[in-house]
Amino acid sequence: MRTYNTLIVLLLLSVTIACTPEPEERKGIFQFDDLNRNIPAFNGDSSYANVLKQLEFGPRVPGTPAHAATRDFFLNTLRARAGQRSVFTQDFTKIIYGDTLQMSNIIAAFNLEASDRIFLCAHWDTRPRADRDPDITRRNDPIPGADDGASGVAVLLEMARILAENPPPIGVDLVLFDGEDYGREGDLQYYFLGAREWAENPPVPGYRPRFGILLDMVGARDAIFPKEQYSLSYARALVDGVWEVASDIGYGNRFPDIRGAAISDDHVVVNEKLGIPTINIIHHNQGSGNSVFPEYWHTHADNADIISEETLGMIGHILTEIIYNRIR
Numbered sequence: 001m002r003t004y005n006t007l008i009v010l011l012l013l014s015v016t017i018a019c020t021p022e023p024e025e026r027k028g029i030f031q032f033d034d035l036n037r038n039i040p041a042f043n044g045d046s047s048y049a050n051v052l053k054q055l056e057f058g059p060r061v062p063g064t065p066a067h068a069a070t071r072d073f074f075l076n077t078l079r080a081r082a083g084q085r086s087v088f089t090q091d092f093t094k095i096i097y098g099d100t101l102q103m104s105n106i107i108a109a110f111n112l113e114a115s116d117r118i119f120l121c122a123h124w125d126t127r128p129r130a131d132r133d134p135d136i137t138r139r140n141d142p143i144p145g146a147d148d149g150a151s152g153v154a155v156l157l158e159m160a161r162i163l164a165e166n167p168p169p170i171g172v173d174l175v176l177f178d179g180e181d182y183g184r185e186g187d188l189q190y191y192f193l194g195a196r197e198w199a200e201n202p203p204v205p206g207y208r209p210r211f212g213i214l215l216d217m218v219g220a221r222d223a224i225f226p227k228e229q230y231s232l233s234y235a236r237a238l239v240d241g242v243w244e245v246a247s248d249i250g251y252g253n254r255f256p257d258i259r260g261a262a263i264s265d266d267h268v269v270v271n272e273k274l275g276i277p278t279i280n281i282i283h284h285n286q287g288s289g290n291s292v293f294p295e296y297w298h299t300h301a302d303n304a305d306i307i308s309e310e311t312l313g314m315i316g317h318i319l320t321e322i323i324y325n326r327i328r
Ligand SMILES: [Zn+2]
Pocket: 127, 148, 181, 298
């Protein structure tokens, strides 16, 4: 509890000191010019190991022992990297489909003293049912969630190592959301449970980072990342800025300048409820409906076989480039 209070006091102080930029200034903060600074190397192999480690626990479905064990693993890992005082959980309970679920958002803050902050997020829970699996007898079993869940977290855990070893020029908060993927298809109110909790009961009242970046399904081999439509409508300048950085450092073919699909995800909740410009980096194709997602999506094929060190490394490279070389 004490760590939690310390964090709140420090961050509240930051909120009081910082002033909210005017819209014109806000536009400027999404221009990520090359500042010719050295950036620390993001390790795709370590990130891949972070995927495997999560899969070893089994599906991280809220309410299961695997979920509880994974929560402990994240807390221990992040505390070792960010320090005891800078990591805390936001625990909450929801009753969904008659099940009482204990869930936790997990937050790690780096460069705690900085008033100027950004946040990076991913969901850590696993979908409880493989409702898209070709084998209809296995559709009620939970998916492994290697890409859908574990990949984004795997990037953030490796990022935590980098942030610990290389103090960033801006405050960086990592947020692992729980309960993103619990709802049955069509039950949108039972998705994004952790993001909703975080937005409706902010652990740090008045929290105003410059922006947020959500990572979801960022680990598949040859994954392509079109510009997701909700991200464009809430924060076009940020999307364009991030995609330009990706192209500058050689990933233009993987981050094409094309308008993708509109995908409901945790970032929509953050934009709607908190007004923090937050975008989604998510592997999908152009199109509409569920056909935009890759074939393994919400099936048992979402396992380690489809994950690539290279893709994880690319995502981490783009983020380290932004944090260490593009932010004034
Ligand atoms: Zn999903």
